[in-house]
Every structure is written in C-alpha cells, then in structure tokens.
Amino acid sequence: MRNPMSLEGHNVIVTGAAQGIGEAVSRLIVDLGGKAIMVDMQADKLEALANDLGADNAEVHVGSVADPGFVQQMVDTSVAKNGEIHGLVNNAGIVRAAMAVKMPIQTWQDVIDVNLSGVFYCLQAVGRHMCERAEAGDDAPASIVNISSDAGRRGTIGQINYGAAKSGVMGLTMSAAREWAAKQIRVNSICFGVIETEMTETIRSDKFRDGVMAQIPMRRFSDPEEVSQPVCFLLSKAAGYVTGQHLSVNGGYTIGV
Numbered sequence: 001m002r003n004p005m006s007l008e009g010h011n012v013i014v015t016g017a018a019q020g021i022g023e024a025v026s027r028l029i030v031d032l033g034g035k036a037i038m039v040d041m042q043a044d045k046l047e048a049l050a051n052d053l054g055a056d057n058a059e060v061h062v063g064s065v066a067d068p069g070f071v072q073q074m075v076d077t078s079v080a081k082n083g084e085i086h087g088l089v090n091n092a093g094i095v096r097a098a099m100a101v102k103m104p105i106q107t108w109q110d111v112i113d114v115n116l117s118g119v120f121y122c123l124q125a126v127g128r129h130m131c132e133r134a135e136a137g138d139d140a141p142a143s144i145v146n147i148s149s150d151a152g153r154r155g156t157i158g159q160i161n162y163g164a165a166k167s168g169v170m171g172l173t174m175s176a177a178r179e180w181a182a183k184q185i186r187v188n189s190i191c192f193g194v195i196e197t198e199m200t201e202t203i204r205s206d207k208f209r210d211g212v213m214a215q216i217p218m219r220r221f222s223d224p225e226e227v228s229q230p231v232c233f234l235l236s237k238a239a240g241y242v243t244g245q246h247l248s249v250n251g252g253y254t255i256g257v
Contacts, residue, residue, distance in 0.1 A: 004238035008033030010141060011082045012235060013075070015065050015122060016092030018045035020197035021147070024224035025089055025231050030057040032232060037078050037085070039065065039092070065092045065118030075125040084133065087235045088126040090119045090146040090169075093162075100160045108161045115165035119146055120172055127176060127185065134183035142185040145234045146173050150193050150250055166191075170246055177244030186243040188234045193250025194221045217252035 012029050016022040017038035026036035026049065036058050040046050043062045050058040059078065063070035078085055093115045096107045123144055130142040151159060152166030170189050177187040194212060213219060230249050233239055248254050 003032075005233060005236040006033055007087075007232065007236060010034035010086040010235070011037060011078070011084060012087035012089065013037045013039060013078060013085060013122070013126060014089045014091060015039045015118070018042040018049065021192070021195060021224045021227060021231075022089070022091045023049060024228040025091065026058070027053065028225075028228045028232050029087075029235070030054075032236070034087075034235075035059065035082065037061065037082070039063065039074060064114070065122055066113040068121045071118075071121040072125050075122075075129060079129055084138075084140055085126055085129055086141045086143070088122060088144045089231060089235070090122050090144070092118055093147065093165075095159065095162055097158045097162075099158055103160065111161035112165055115162065116168040116172075119169050123172060123176055123187070127180060130185045131180065131183055134185065139184065141237065142180075142183075143235045143239070144176070144185070144187045145231055146170075146187070146189040147231075148173075148189040148191045148246065150191055150248070150253055153191055153246075153248075153254055173246065174244050181243055186234075186239070188239070188242060188244065189246045190227075190230060190234070191246055191248045191250065191254070192222075192227060193248075193253045195227055196221050196223045215253055216250070217255065220251060222249070222251065 007029055012034050014022050014026045014036055017026045018040035026038050029036045030053050038046055039061045041064055046060045050060045061074045096111050098107050146169050148169040149166040151163040152170055156163045173187050173189040227249050
C-alpha cells in the first residue's frame with residue numbers, strides 16, 4: 001500500500017534542527033524517505049546529527065535565522081546542491097522571559113528577531129524559490145510549516161514577546177497561504193502545547209506542573225517524537241488540500257478556540 005505520508009525525494013529545510021522538535025522532525029523526514037537540510041547555530045550538535053542520519057540524507061548549515069543574509073545564502077546553496085527545495089519547517093525559536101512592565105527592549109527584540117522575523121526571512125527566501133518553480137511549470141511538492149504555539153492563541157504570562165511573535169507567525173501563515181495558493185504552495189502552522197524540551201523546563205517544574213497539567217484534558221505533556229508526526233503530515237501529500245490552517249497539537253488545551 002502506498003504511504004500517503006511518504007517524503008521520498010523531498011528536500012526539506014528544518015530550522016532549529018540541532019535538538020528537540022527540530023531534531024525529531026529531521027529524523028522523521030529521513031525515516032519517511034526525504035533529505036533533512038538542517039539549520040542551527042549549534043554546529044557540533046548539527047554535525048553529530050548529520051553523521052547519525054547519513055551523508056546522503058542530511059545537510060548542515062550553521063547560522064542564525066535572524067540574519068537575512070545568511071538565510072538567503074543558505075537557501076541559494078541548498079537549491080544549487082539539491083536542485084529543488086520541497087519543504088520548509090520554520091522551527092527555530094528562543095525564549096527570553098520577563099513581565100511586560102519590566103521587559104528590556106533588547107529582550108523584546110531578541111525574541112521578535114528570531115521567532116517572527118526569522119520565520120519571515122526563511123519563508124520569503126524559500127517562497128521565492130517555490131514561486132519561481134511554479135511559474136516555470138514545475139509541479140513538484142511545495143509545503144511550508146511554521147511552528148507557532150498556544151501562546152500565540154491565548155497569550156502567556158511573562159513572555160509577551162514570545163506570545164506576540166507566535167501570533168505574528170499565524171498571520172504570516174495566512175497571508176502567505178493566500179498569496180501562493182494558486183501556485184499550489186501550501187503554508188500552514190502548528191500550535192504546540194507543552195512539549196518536553198529544554199524550552200518548557202520552567203513550566204514543567206514542580207512549581208507550575210500541576211496547574212499547567214490541570215488545563216490539559218489529555219492530562220499529559222507530549223514529546224518531540226510524537227509531535228514530529230503532524231509536522232510531517234503537513235509536509236506530505238496526505239495534506240495536499242490543506243493550506244492556511246493552524247493545527248493545534250496540545251492535548252486539547254485549546255478546544256473550541
């Protein structure tokens with residue numbers, strides 16, 4: 001039986017690929033037959049992951065998505081090496097917490113630069129390539145998945161910069177989806193809840209764990225391996241008629257929202 005989630009022959013850029021969700025997504029892309037073009041600032045972790053996945057299955061680019069020059073160069077290099085880019089997972093993100101009235105401007109800007117502007121830079125650079133292909137009559141797959149968050153839907157205490165950025169990601173998703181739908185370029189976002197990664201260590205600590213868990217109907221957190229699957233679903237032909245959507249993967253935390 002044909003696997004509708006197969007990514008065989010797909011070249012997919014994954015940002016923030018060195019650990020957590022990005023690493024899990026990269027591994028699953030390769031398991032599904034694709035090539036993971038991995039982007040992160042942590043060179044050692046990227047190289048180790050690439051060695052584990054195999055030279056034919058993985059490619060490494062070290063740099064910051066907050067640098068538009070690096071992003072364009074990374075995409076140009078990837079296209080030159082692989083011929084086509086079929087997917088993008090905009091996953092890179094940082095957390096810099098502070099209450100709104102006390103947040104330094106630089107703390108605000110750091111998160112916006114990576115979590116919102118970085119998403120736009122990657123989406124724009126990959127989108128240009130995909131649009132050029134489509135205008136040339138190439139009907140190869142083209143899917144962009146932007147990683148958002150429940151913080152972008154409901155707000156978050158102590159992370160107004162993060163919440164604003166993740167709301168912005170949903171706006172980028174909808175606008176790009178409308179602009180590129182006629183070219184068969186799909187753009188969707190995923191809003192994650194609490195995933196067991198380094199970024200969620202604080203809210204999973206003894207101080208906050210019970211209160212957070214009480215708001216999740218499924219009464220558990222998720223892990224990177226589990227949530228990598230809906231990401232790859234949106235990359236695949238199984239989601240071929242899905243664009244401009246925000247998929248909540250959060251154990252029911254935002255039912256009805």
